[in-house]
Amino acid sequence: TVYFFMGVFLDTDLLLLMILFSYVSSALSSPLYSSCRLQGQFHLNGIHKAGDVVLGGLFEMNFFSTHPDLSFTSEPQQPTCHGFDVVGFRLTQTMAFATEEINRNSNLLPNVTLGYSVYDNCNTLGIGFRAALSLASGLEEQVTLHKTCVGTPPVLGIVGDSSSTRSIAISTVLGLYRVPMVSYFSTCSCLSDRQKFPSFFRTIPSDAFQVRAMIQILKYFGWTWAGLLISDDDYGLHAARSFQTDLGPSGGGCLAYTEILPWSHNPAELRRIVDVMKKSTARVVIVFAHEGHMIDLMEEVVIQNVTGLQWMASEAWTSASVLQTPHLMPYLGGTLGIAIRRGEIPGLREFLLQIHPDLHHNNSYGNNMVNQFWEYTFKCRFAPPPAGWVEAGGALCTGQENLENVETEFLDISNLRPEYNVYKAVYALAYALDEMLQCEPGRGPFSGHSCGNLQGLEPWQLVYYLQKVNFTTPFGDQVSFDENGDVLPIYDIMNWLWLPDGRIKVQNVGEVKKSAFKGEELTLDEDKIFWNFESKEPPRSVCSESCPPGTRMARKKGKPECCFDCILCSEGKISNSTDSMECISCPVDFWSSPQRDHCVPKKIDFLSYHEPLGICLTTTSLLGTIICAVVLGIFIFHRKTPIVRANNSELSFQLLFSLKLCFLCSLLFIGHPRLWTCQLRHAAFGISFVLCVSCILVKTMVVLAVFKASKPGGEASLKWFGALQQRGTVFTLTCIQAAICTAWLVSSSPTPHKNTQYHNDKIVYECVVGSTVGFAVLLGYIGLLAILSFLLAFLARNLPDNFNEAKLITFSMLVFCAVWVAFVPAYISSPGKYADAVEVFAILASSFGLLVALFGPKCYIILMRPERNTKKAIMGRGTSKS
Template sequence: MRAHNESHLLLCVCLFLFSFSSHMSSTGPFSCRLNRQFNLNGLHKFGDVILGGIFEINFFSVFSEHFTSEPKDPICYGFDPVGFRQAQTMAFAVDEINRNSKLLPNISLGYSLYDSCGQLGISFRAALSMISGRGEPFQLNESCYGNPPVLGIVGDTSSTRTIAVSSIVSLYRVPMVSYFATCSCLSDRRRFPSFFRTIPSDAFQVRAMLQILRRFGWTWVGLLISDEDYGRHAARSFQSDLAKSGGGCLAYLEVLPWVNDVAELQRIVGIMKKSTSRVVIVFAHPSNMLNLMEEVVKQNVTGLQWIASEAWSAAKVLHTPSYMPFLAGTLGIAIRRGEIPGLRDFLLTIHPDNDILSSKDNNLVKQFWEHIFRCKFVSAGMEVEGQTQERLCTGNEVLRNIETGFLDLSNLRPEYNVYKAVYALAHALHDLLQCVPGSGPFKGQSCGSLQGLEPWQISYYLQRVNFTTDFGDQVSFDENGDALPIYDVMNWMWLPDGSTEVNNVGEVKEMASKIIYLLLDEDKIFWNFESKKPPKSVCSESCPPGTRMARKKGEPVCCFDCIPCSEGKVSNETDSTECTSCPEYFWSNSQRDHCVPKSMEFLSYMEPLGISLTTASLSGTLLCIIVLGIFTRHRTTPVVRANNSELSFLILLSLKLCFLCSLLFIGQPRLWTCQFRHAAFGISFVLCISCILVKTMVVLAVFRATKPGGGSSLKWFGAMQQRGTVVFLTLIQAAICTTWLVSSSPTPHENTEYYNDRIIVECVVGSTVGFGVLLGYIGLLAILSFLLAFLARNLPDNFNEAKFITFSTLVFCAVWIAFIPAYINSPGKYADAVEVFAILASSFGLLLALFGPKCYIILLKPEKNTKKALMGRGTQR
């Protein structure tokens, strides 16, 4: 809360050591005495064991500024009834323990409570007095080491003074339990080996605030700190924890000046006004906030959500009508509020006449009574200057001062920590006295005793204290001397009548397992916004699933762009920093938020291309059936019988098989379809081309037979020879297909190389040589047929079927020559489509070129379908 000044600490330690060495050299090694007596305001009570306390009961002090004579004791003024109540809380706790028969039975506790007056030097004097005696000469052992009168100190109020005092008392291992010092630097066990505290450190205060930020999704916040170590320690801790958690970043970090520096405050408020951050966290004191709020009001900076540190979360000085339009709805961290039964009755017994001690020790009680009987007023003629005077309060005013100030126990926060600190020391002493000799924790398994009690022995047991207060809070200390931290979460509610009410809306605490729990009743929170809902405070909106965060160069990590994941990558979390690649057989969906199985692509019966090719295949098959029917019906006519009608029927049958085998290329490839499709295609086409080749050879043989001496050529082209030739040529293709299927059979394959987003299911030919031989054999027969037909193209008209054969084989060759480059360059299903198209195109070419003219004569020119007409076509022109 209040941090230390290293230069002050070093100076005080040096002064102390110098004073101590001078004292030893002057008095000799066998007697010890104080160099001078400190006259301090305090409260004292005798007992078997004395506990010390340091409290800020007066705000101000005056020191002697001249060194021509012995300096006088400082004069303290500015009485603080709250600080006095804290000291009385310790007195009450000691009195309550003395009346407890279970805790420290047969032992009476006493106390020495001192007023620090808010000054480091006075706190030093008080600490030195408590660890070395109350100022009277005393004799220790030969080495000037002995048991100090005070075995534990409760205090101090300020972190700065606590750091300095603890540095001194730690030299003697005197335990010091603070109820108000929050600087996280005090958790350093090497520097402060005997320091403990019942208030959470600033480190936990920062973690508690981060929990609130996460609860409402505030990642873009501004941070204001006071210009001292308290603020700077808090800022370092906040930045460190913020970076570790990755839950947000700072829009700005500014230091509030201690004095009312108008120019600096204008600059800071101007930054706040321009910033897009809607949340402002402030680690500062009420005085800093007063200066800041004056400038906030002037520049009319509204729409901010303030997060208050413990130092000002309950500061009533800020609850003014002029500040509430800006500060209403503030969320703050406050010291845990507790209840102390019986404290009110104890405070009512405070009276100078009831104090059995000397008048010097009774000074603070007198100050208290003087304070409650003083009332301030503005005299006539002094309104402009605002100066005030004092008068004696009336009876009702005295009662009001007591009830609304000193006896208002509805908000016991530092007092509750004082109460726990006293009980922690009492429990440590109780555990020490319960030790059984021979099983103790000290050297030789010894135990501590009341007669030879050492402060470090109390520190040992204080480290292991574990008890629960009547209010239900567990009190124990970790390895750094910090108690189990707990804070109340406060909310500033602006009531319709203009007043302010600070409500407890939850708590945040850390368990022994280091897990932080935030319990918040959001329905009770007052939000000072038109929506009556928590504001949004982010530099960049969260990146939804399917995108990744891309940091903006030169800007805080909370400022980023949301970049959609590329194809094949996904992010299924909000604010993902990277996109993850999908597994091999998966691909990203359109939203890029999860992976889906890749679609299987093949030439399907359900797609337009597949439907078109299927229709063409079935149409060609049907056309073959129709032509076959026509030829069967007119099988006795000259056109059908000319040039071996049996071969014509065989050609029609093979063409029908060609049309049908194209269906094997459509649909998802299976093992049997991959193996059967090329075999069926190759054999069907060889059967067809073989018939055409034989038919062509027959035409040439018949022409030669018409010439003298050429009749012997017909005996090689009889019906049996024609059939045998067709079968032989077809069996060669069947042997090629069988060898191919046995040696390296085509198989279905899921190809992921063509496309990233889908799988191409295709038939791998297995052996490229086998596939090439199959096509080459068909091509060889086709070329041979074409050459023979081309040679016979100019035969007499009665043998001019060679012209149709020439044209049909020319179409066939042209189609398959074009097929090869198209097939090679077509990926996936389009390769199958190209092959099907080649099969259909060549089949239709053969069908129409060979049988189209004959069907035309049979159906439309029956007068030409006679032997006379057919023979007359050979007449020379």
């Protein structure tokens, strides 16, 4: 009381504190306050054994309790427990066995005797809470001040409880005093919160890991669509939260439905839940509930005959023998469940056989619980039977019954699971205590580098060492706790096997565990798994089938993440894995395959020698070159004839040579564009055509000069158009074009370019002109010379010669200009290789136009009408044409 008031008024005025202390001191000196009494003492069923250090235990040794009426007209009576639980009693004896085994071990806690104080929680929160408070504070009804406390001391640590709900309530209070509590069966993930439960530990994995273990099984079999049934308590609700978090989009699965199973038998609600299961497309049903829920649920499942489901069991009902009946196997056969790790405890059976009620000596085992066990096992009574009980077949216990002669679940140690956790919990507390007692004075972890000792041992000191426990059980399992008090998790995976003879066997088909180095590992022996389907294969349970490579997932509006449509990737994008969320774009030089599952190099598109268009243009170009060569040969062979000599044979030969170059330069526009072809094609084209048009221009000027010289006083004009002047003029005009080309190539040279704008699925190789101005000047210069030639020839079209060269030049220039005027818009509007084809076509068309217009009539006369190849016929003045 003094400490309480000092804590409350710690920051108040010192005078007020002194007055209060004086008052309390005087009050305590009075006889009325010479001792402090407990509010009440709980009457609990338990088993006790004295020791230097006492460990507490909370176990379910009875199924239920009954409470008296609370009228508050007299002192309330305490609840009584009923329904002996043989499994809970075996857990109690496992703790007693572990304690005695540690006491016999000279290497663990030498010179220290462990005792225990174990209570029955009757599967009731109120009784379990009473027991925990009794363990933490002691049982003495009266404690006299200033005297050494005697009687049953408080425990140093507690093994328990079996229920998450009870552990939450009890550990919340015990955590205030930092009393360590090591649970063997509480799995709620909420207990991992170190802020709320600072001294809670457990040797069973939390539900969070159990959920992850189930999710790993779902992933292993490709089950992305499952239903979830949970109990309406901490166990089920926290599991549902974990499933919704871990099984979401990143976890690779979805819950088709989540239903809460009612605590009390509610046929209407159960019928609704089973209807949901029937209508759902999910073939896998996860049940995170207790076996009582499953019993009620299976009644409705049998009524509606719901088969074809793959059940997944949480550890709460994986081993429930009440469900493993031939009546339920058509529905529950093949169940996969998560079970607590099975272990082996050598010597436990021999220890259990020693349990015997001593009717003559009140030793530690001679208590109510041992008597209940004896009555349960041998169907007898220690108390005198009521009237008629013996006649009904009962008998009195003699105490001489032999356990070895009885087949009982109590002695079946072939499937030790929660017992193994109890065993590990006791040893964890023992190892922590042993480590604390080995502390060297002056080198301890507590304030002032002090150590804990048996005389002044505090529970919070044990918590420090319990956090660092690390040992290996005789069965080979490592036991250590993480920062949240959770043990390194390991679960067995069980399968309900329905044998052909009708027998039922629950067999181990794998395990899932987490190690400090390898993380979570799942091991499954698929050959041992029994599937309760006609195919004897794992079922398919998906909302939507997986999207193959080449498609992406598109969620269905208003549906869970696992329900989606598969959309084919658009052109230029691929997905190369199953269930891709997005399609990825191919690199610039690649395109998607027809299946959209990988990128392929884009087709290269250019004016090729191998395609029909390229072949036609190449053939035409070579044909034009050959014709020029043939015409040149004809002119050379007939060079002394009047028609050749009259048409300025030297310029004709130069013109034929330039036309041949024009035909050949078109070949540079065909084939794979390279830097040298891009640079050469326009330069060769420009120079060749300027050479050609220059010859025509000079030829036209010579015709006009000759005509002018034929008139009186015109002889002087011929001196400006001699052979040397003609060659010089052609050379000068051509050099101007060469200079334009050189400037263009130096300033902004044409280069090959990969164009992806015309077609998405192919790369168009083309030559970009570089400088548009340079290209325009090149064409403009050719056009200028052509127009000038056309105008001069047009002026000389009516000369009086019989064979008027000017008319032919006029017609040829008309064709030339028409072709190139049409070329410009066609070239600009044509994409890729077709722009090159248009330019080649313009070159060939204009070249053929000049060749045919200028040399066609002459070749016709030379070859077909030689009688007209005379000077008289050519001059033809005043002579009618024949």
